[in-house]
Amino acid sequence: MTNTGMNMRGKITFYEEKNFQGRSYECMNDCSDMTSNLSRCQSCRVESGCFMVYDRSNYMGNQCFMKKGEYSSDYMSMMGMRDCIKSCRMIPMQHRGQFRMKIYEKENFGGQSHEMMEDCDNVMDRYRMNECQSCNVMDGHWLMYEQPQFRGKMMYMRPGEYRNFMDMGMSGQRFMSMRRITDSCN
Secondary structure, eight states: OOHHHHHTOOEEEEEEEGGGEEEEEEESSOBSOOTTTOSOOSEEEEEESEEEEEEETTTEEEEEEEOSEEEOHHHHHHTTOTTOOOEEEEEOSOOOSOOEEEEEEETTTEEEEEEESSOBSOHHHHHOOSOBOEEEEEESOEEEEEETTTEEEEEEEOSEEESOGGGGTOTTOOBOEEEEOOSOOO
16 A cells, blocks of 8 residues: 555544553444444544544444544543444545535425535524524535534534435434534544
């Protein structure tokens, strides 16, 4: 593999015990089900890249964005992950083109819609939308948050159509702010 190829990879290590102890599992790409590798995860370390971790298999349920650094059990509990990371997805290197996403008030691309190219800290204030229940990501990678000001539960959105967030294990979830992933994930 060339140096360029090596730089495009991320590396995250999950540990069964607190403080990066016990059995570990190294991951350098997407993993849809970690339960065969670890019975639980109480800490993790991102050595390179950026990842989304999920509390259910197949990239479903609560999500947490992690970039280079160490994540203790206290941090993971605060983010609602406790010891139940079940899958992870590597986020590609920093997107260099433009960012574009069209958000819709209702599922199946219904209701009011707006095209975005920049972060939005509050869809109610900016677009007079009570919520966002579907979207089409045309360019770039985004994080959507349940509360204004990029707070609360989040969901990772890569290019594609998302007709109904419930299909992604986010039942009853509404999103009120969106942010482009502009972090350098290397």
